[in-house]
Amino acid sequence: MAAQVARIPFAILSLNESFPHVDIITQLAEITAFDIHIDAGTDVTAEVMHKAKVIVKVLESLKGNPDISEEMIATAHDRVSALQQARITTMTPDQGAGFTAAQMQQLQGIVQPLRDEIHGLRDEMREDMRGLRDEMHEEMQSLKFRLDNNETAQRNKLLLESRPAALECRKKQVPGDGLNLCQQLGVAVGANPGNPLLGSKFRDEIDTGNLTAADISGMIRFYNETFGIVAGDQLYQRRIKVSNWLCNLPPSRNV
Structure with missing residues (x-):
C-alpha cells in the first residue's frame, strides 16, 4: 500500500x-x-x-x-x-482520495x-x-463615584449646620450630557459642559443660596441629572433641591 x-x-x-x-x-x-x-x-x-x-x-x-x-x-x-x-x-x-x-x-x-x-x-x-x-468599566467607575458621593453627602449634612450656603460638589456619576433634561424641564439650556469625565466636579464648592438659573441649568447639563427638579419649579425651589441633592436628602425636603 x-x-x-x-x-x-x-x-x-x-x-x-x-x-x-x-x-x-x-x-x-x-x-x-x-x-x-x-x-x-x-x-x-x-x-x-x-x-x-x-x-x-x-x-x-x-x-x-x-x-x-x-x-x-x-x-x-x-x-x-x-x-x-x-x-x-x-x-x-490507493483509497482514491488523491486530489486532482x-x-x-x-x-x-x-x-x-x-x-x-x-x-x-x-x-x-x-x-x-x-x-x-x-x-463594565464605565459601570464600575460610576459605582465608585456613587459611593464617593455618599461620603460627600454626609459631609455636606454636617456643613449645613455651620455654613449652609457652601456645600462640597459631588462627582459626576451619570455619563452623557443633560441637554435633553434641560429641554424636558423647560429651563434655559445651560452652557455646553464639553463632555466631562465621570468623577469630575462642576465646581469644588457650591453656594446654593446664590445659584442662578443659568448655574442650575449648567449643573443639569454637566451631571446629566435633574436633582428632583420638575417643570414649573421656581428658582428658590431649584436651589433647595440642588442643596438636598448634594446632601442625599429627599428633593421635596424644605421646598
Missing part, C-alpha cells in the same frame, strides 16, 4: 503576506525563516508543519508586544489547523469563503467583547 500523502487543497498565505503593514522581516526576524507561502497542493510534510508550529510558539511567547496583534496570533493558529485538517482528511492514493488540480480548486472555492466568514464572526465577537468590557 502506498504511503499516505497529505496535500493542502488551498493556498495558505505567509504572515508577511497576510499582514503587509507589519515589517516582519525586521521586527520579527525570529520567524522569518519559518514564514513561508504554502501553495495549493503542497505536501504537508513534517518540515512544513514544524515551521507553522514554530511561528505559533514564537508569537505566543511575544504576547504583549505592540507589534504582535491578536489577529496575527489567531492567523498563525489557523495556518496550523489548516495543515492538520489536510492530514486528517487526506487518504492514500480541479478538485483542489473546487475545495479552495468552498473553504475560503468559510474561512472569511469565520474571521468576520471572530472580529465581530471581539468587538462585542471590547464593547462589553468598556460598559
Whole structure:
C-alpha cells in the first residue's frame, strides 16, 4: 500500500503576506525563516508543519508586544489547523482520495469563503467583547463615584449646620450630557459642559443660596441629572433641591 500523502487543497498565505503593514522581516526576524507561502497542493510534510508550529510558539511567547496583534496570533493558529485538517482528511492514493488540480480548486472555492466568514464572526465577537468590557468599566467607575458621593453627602449634612450656603460638589456619576433634561424641564439650556469625565466636579464648592438659573441649568447639563427638579419649579425651589441633592436628602425636603 502506498504511503499516505497529505496535500493542502488551498493556498495558505505567509504572515508577511497576510499582514503587509507589519515589517516582519525586521521586527520579527525570529520567524522569518519559518514564514513561508504554502501553495495549493503542497505536501504537508513534517518540515512544513514544524515551521507553522514554530511561528505559533514564537508569537505566543511575544504576547504583549505592540507589534504582535491578536489577529496575527489567531492567523498563525489557523495556518496550523489548516495543515492538520489536510492530514486528517487526506487518504492514500490507493483509497482514491488523491486530489486532482480541479478538485483542489473546487475545495479552495468552498473553504475560503468559510474561512472569511469565520474571521468576520471572530472580529465581530471581539468587538462585542471590547464593547462589553468598556460598559463594565464605565459601570464600575460610576459605582465608585456613587459611593464617593455618599461620603460627600454626609459631609455636606454636617456643613449645613455651620455654613449652609457652601456645600462640597459631588462627582459626576451619570455619563452623557443633560441637554435633553434641560429641554424636558423647560429651563434655559445651560452652557455646553464639553463632555466631562465621570468623577469630575462642576465646581469644588457650591453656594446654593446664590445659584442662578443659568448655574442650575449648567449643573443639569454637566451631571446629566435633574436633582428632583420638575417643570414649573421656581428658582428658590431649584436651589433647595440642588442643596438636598448634594446632601442625599429627599428633593421635596424644605421646598
